[in-house]
Amino acid sequence: MNRFFALLITVFFASNFAFAQEKSxxxxxxxxxxxxxxxxxxxxxxxxxxxxxxxxxxxxxxxxxxxxxxxxxxxxxxxxxxxxxxxxxxxxxxxxxxxxxxxxxxxxxxxxxxMLSEAVVIAEVAPVIVKEDTTVFNTSSFNVSEGAMLEDLVKKLPGAAISEDGKLTINGKEITKIMVDGKEFFTDDPKIALKNLPANIIEKAKAYDRKSESARQTGIDDDDDETVLDLSVKKGMKKGWVGNVFGGLGNKERYDFGGIMNRFDDDMYISVIASANNTNNTGFSELGDANVRLGNAGSGITTSRMVGATFAKEYSNLELGGNVQYGYSDNKAERESASETFLSDGSSYGRDTTRSRHKRDNLGVNFRLKWKPDTMTTVTFRPNFSYAQNDSESDGVSLTLNNNLDNVNRKSSSSLSEGENYSVGGRLQFIRKMKKKGRSLSLSANLTYSNSESDLFSNSRTAFYFYDEDDEFESDSISMLNRYTDRGNSSLNYNLQASYTEPVFRNHYLRLRYVFQQRKSTSESFIYNNDDQSLIDSLSSDVDNRYNTHQIEVGLQGQYPKMNYNIGLNVSPQESKSESFIGTNKNLDQSVVNYSPNLRFRYKFSKQHSLMFRYRGQSSAPDVEYLQTVIDQSDPLDVKYGNPDLLPSYKNNVTLRYNNYISSSQRSYIANASFANTINAITNRVYYNPETGAKETHKVNIDGNWNTSALFTFTTPLKNRKYSISSTTSGAFANSVGYTSLKRGADAAESETKDLMLSEKLSGIYRGESFDITLNASVDYEKTKNNLQTKNNSETFAYLLGGNTNITLPWSINFSTDANYKIYSGFADGFKENEVIWNAQLSKDFLRNNAATIRLKIYDILQQQSNLRRTATESMITDTRYNTLGSYFMVYFVYRINTVGKGAMSDDDDDDDKFKRGGFGPMGGGFGGGNRPMR
Structure with a gap:
């Protein structure tokens, strides 16, 4: 550590000397x-x-x-x-x-x-431009099919990925917000923009670290960034309304109806969205607290309806914005899983089949106001409200086998639940810049209240199989449970914050911040035996939790033309108190002091060539819930206990980022690397009963949990700019440690799982005047090793070879198709089928100005699609497969509405023609295929 600080000081003074001597x-x-x-x-x-x-x-x-x-x-x-x-x-x-x-x-x-020829346009546009921490994608360089949405475009961007639960990451960083021309679009729900904004209205997509409101106003970085994707709308799509309405019907009773209307201008936008379908396109994220639901709404087949509106408007000294959205979803999921649990003298195996249905209604409202009474003062106010209702049901069968693959237990279960939750809150902030450069004062207040209630009816039948010393079947026993659970949770959370910055000497600023936070929560869970309606005290809980936190932060920031750095320390004394009024839990009081040092250093070789290093340490106390003696014992096969002796954890995070863009060749290089380890990490100590297959999980502290990852993205056009290639190489390694034991109270064996993941994705694009093609290839490798069961270490491969093409034919006919061949190796038996996913669409434009389109889409022509995933923890590997939509076709009618005047259209090389040819199409209408660049 001393060598590191010595090196940092040397670089600091050497850089200053170089700046002083440089005369160019x-x-x-x-x-x-x-x-x-x-x-x-x-x-x-x-x-x-x-x-x-x-x-x-x-x-x-x-x-x-x-x-x-x-x-x-x-x-x-x-x-x-x-x-x-x-x-x-x-x-x-x-x-x-x-x-x-x-x-x-x-x-x-x-x-x-x-009108420029298309070949000339292609030659002038760089697919990716990198400048400091900003990555700009020119969307004309990435082909998408007619009617594609933003999600289809984003999947083609180098370094971009969308996870199974819909989270978007670019260059390894999660996108928390999508903006349109610098204005927030549906606040904090990127899924709405991804699934509903047409790809062909976007000129550029810019991913960058957006500073906090305070940092943007004062110019002093507070290290409170969020990664956003800012979309630039083509000028030809402004000064009027553009949108569409569409309807589609298909076999297997599939349907898809909806529409979107947008008005974009330099100082405002309005968007109205509506849809109804049973093709898994929810078009929004679930709102509110989803803890009262069962099942996985992100898998299976979903029927949904949604309507929403968002707006933003700028005046001379006032900015207004907000959104309201309502959504309904009905998800039916069928889940199969195979798991292996690592034990000290062998392994335990599990098989599980579950069917579930989850219905949910959501309502969300957000508003934002920014007022600048003068050039030095900014006041912002952000109120919000959300409400949700949930209804869920599930039934399933699970089987546990021992190391000899003999049945240990078999459980059949079913459940039915309903509940509701709501949340209301707001944030008020005042920022004042002083006359002296760098001096500023920021005050803010946050308040959030949430409440949830649910009723759960559950019953299960578990058969236990017992064997003698020669592993011969001896007898069995049956356990029957029939219960009703009444749950309620409420919390009130508020914080007050004051921040002050002061220039202390040349190019340096001192930052002081104080935060007081109080959180009060009540958690009730009353469990009854349905047979006689009696309360089960030993399983029920009624707990009040109180948290008081004082946060004191001191930071120093240095800013130079080519270099800047932040260094600071955060000290947070925290008091927590937990009172239990029923059951076996005890009253708890805890006082801890958390420390969080941080350091960020950035060096700019040029505006498009930079290196950034960041270190952040974070000390955190265990949640009061983990300190309770009993957390959850509603399932006799999986009982969870807390630990009142848990210690605070300390996490080290190191990030290194390198960006370079060479304008002469239009090549971009992006490299990220990170490392994190946790001291006194909270993990699980599992006691496994080999006779019954039941397990008890205790929370304990442990050292040895760490992970590291790296990502490198390279993009370049070839000498003939009609061709371009991109490569994304990534790797990750995680070391997870836990404890397993076959006897309660005995010394537990340390279970250490090492998980290595490597990935390479290659893409090549050719863009012609009436034809384009994209070829993709990828390989994903994962190797999992466990010290307790080395003979069962696993290696899996997932290969993908694919491509897509788009052809513009005479008579306003367009054809698109894509195919992906996926090869799986190393997964559990029954979970490793290879598959070819082939989709195609044919469309015809007609009416005046080609305002209407008839489109035929065929999904999964060969009927081979599966939904397979693997997860690994410190003591378990699980392969899971969900049901999918399967093969079906849809016939769509799309009608485009465009009130943009001809004068406005001439601002962007006849973007009206782009609009008509690209089409808005059904929401989520793209296959991930490509459409040729429009002239």
Missing amino acids: VTIKGQIVERGTKLPIIFASVELFHEKDSSLVTGTVSDDNGFYEIEKVAPGNYRIVYSYISFKERSKKIKVTSDSAVVDLGVISLKEDVE
Whole structure:
């Protein structure tokens, strides 16, 4: 650690010395649109030697149209400015050593009103541009099928991935918010934008770390970032309403109806969305607390209905925005799983089959207001409300086998539950910048109240099989349970925060912050025997929890032209109290002090070439629930206990990020690496009864839990810019430690599972005038080793070979198809079938201006799709498969509405034609295929 700080100090002073000694010529200026004078973002600026026209260097303009080219040697040059759909400009310049800066002033580009050939457009557009921590994707470089949604486009972006539960990550970082032209779109629900925004209205998608409201207003980083995806709408889609209505019917009683209307302008947008389908397109995230539901709404077959509206409006000193959404979903899931549990003298195996149905109604309302009474003051207010009702039912059969594959127990169970929950809250923030640069004051208050209630009826029949010393079947016994559970939870959480920043010496700022937080919660679970309606005290609980936290933070920030850093310490004294009024749990009081140091260092080689290092330590006390003697013993085969002797945990997180974009070749490189380990991690100590197959799980502290990951993304067009390739290489390793024991109270064996995951994804794209094709290949490798059962270590491979093509035919006919061949190896028996997923669609545009489309879609033509996944913990491996929609076809009618005036349309090279040809299509209508770039 001392060597690390010595190295950091050396780099700090060496960098400052280099900055002081560096005397090079810098060329700068600004690029704007002729007429509107609006800045052009990411315009290309290239510097050539005048003598031989060889390229010297290049850059792109920033969010305000400004650019800088550093370290230019004296000489004669020609500088060229270009941007898609604008006429190229160039000028000769002479650079001398007389001045350190050559300011070329404002350069205006004129739109090219003549239609450019598609080949020229492709040659000018870089698929990916990287600048510091911002990654910009030019959507015209990524082909999607006609009618595709944003989700289909995002799946094609290098470094982007959407998980099984719908979470979007780009370059390994989760996207928490999607914005449209810098304005929030349905607040904190990225799924709505992914599943409902048409891909063909998006010109650029920009992923970056968005600073907090306080940091954006004061310019002083508070290390409270969130990763967002900001979408730029094509200018041809503005100044009017654009949208569609559609309807589709298919075999197997499939249907899909809906519509979306959008109005985008420079200072406002409005979007209204509605849909109803039984094709697994919910179009939104579930709202509120989902703890009262059973089943997995993310798997199986879902029927859904939703309606929502969102808006944002900017005035001279006021910004308003908000959204309201209602959704209904009915999910029917069939689940099969095979698991292996690692024990000290063998393994236990499990098989499980479950059918479930989960119905849910959601209502969510969010509003945001930002008021700037003057240039130095900002007030924001964000109230929110959500409400949900849940109805669930499930039944299933599970089987446990011992190491000899003899039956140990067989359980059949069923349950029925219903419940509701709601939440209301708000955040008020006041930010004041002072006259002295860097001095600011921020005050905020947060309040959230939530409540949930549910009723659960459950019954089960468990048969236990007993064997003699020679493993011969001896006898069995039956356990019957018939219970009713009445649950209720409520919580009140508020915090008050004050933050102050002060410039202390040149390029350095001191940040002080204090937060007081109080959380009160009540948890009730009354369990009754349905046979005689008697309360089971030993299983019931009624607990009040109280938390008081004081958070004190001190930080120092240094800002230089090429380097900036943050270093700070967070100290949080915390008091918690738990009172139990029924059952076996005891009253608990706990006082701890949590420490969280942090360090972030960023070095900018240039505006498009940077390196970032971050360290964050975090101390956290165990949840009061984990300190209770009994957590849950409603299932006699899986009893969970807490531990009043749990210690606080301390987690170390290290992140390294490298970005580089070479404008002359339009190549981008992105590399991320991370490492995390936890001291006194809270894990499970499992006592397994080999005679009954039942297990008891206790919470304990342990060392040895750590993980690391890395990701590298490379994107480049080839010499002929109609071709481009991208590669994403990633790897992760996790070391998970727990305890297992075959005898209660005996010394437990340490179960250590090492899980290695490697992945490589390659993609090649060809874009022609009436034809495009994308080829994909990937391999995912996972190796899991456990120290207790080395002979049962597993290796799995999942290969994918696939591609998609889009063909524009005469008479306004479009054809798209995609196919993926998936090969599975190493999974449990019955869970490793290979599959070929082949989809196709054919569409015909008609009516005036091709305003209508008839489209035929066929899904899973070969009827081979499965839904397979693997999970690994410190003591278990599980393979799971869910039911899927299977093969079906749909016939759609789509009618496009477009009130954008012709004058506005000319702003973007006839985007009206793009709009008509690309189509909005049914929500989620893409296959992940591609459509050719529009002219």
